[in-house]
Amino acid sequence: MSDREFRNLKSNACTRxxxxxxxxxxxxxxxxxxxxxxxxxxxxxxxxxxDLSNRGxxxxxxxxxxxxxxxxxxxxxxxxxxxxxFSTICEMPFEENAGVLA
Numbered sequence: 057m058s059d060r061e062f063r064n065l066k067s068n069a070c071t072r073x074x075x076x077x078x079x080x081x082x083x084x085x086x087x088x089x090x091x092x093x094x095x096x097x098x099x100x101x102x103x104x105x106x107d108l109s110n111r112g113x114x115x116x117x118x119x120x121x122x123x124x125x126x127x128x129x130x131x132x133x134x135x136x137x138x139x140x141x142f143s144t145i146c147e148m149p150f151e152e153n154a155g156v157l158a
Contacts, residue, residue, distance in 0.1 A: 105117045
């Protein structure tokens, strides 16, 4: 599920007026290797080039821009944030959702 699809799903669930406690069940997050390779493929299609060194450093080069160096630890932190999205469930009490409380 892309970030855009996630935001749309969460937004729609949180804006349903007059419905008691809206909960959104999300699919299981991808494992790190799958998530990492998917991200590389997406950005390669957009023109980025990746060079994976054996020391845990990833060089990312965009056409016409200076190269960016990131460590695998950077990607692991980003992955932790990605996984945190899946534990987020929109819960809103009925009274607040219906506009009863200000």
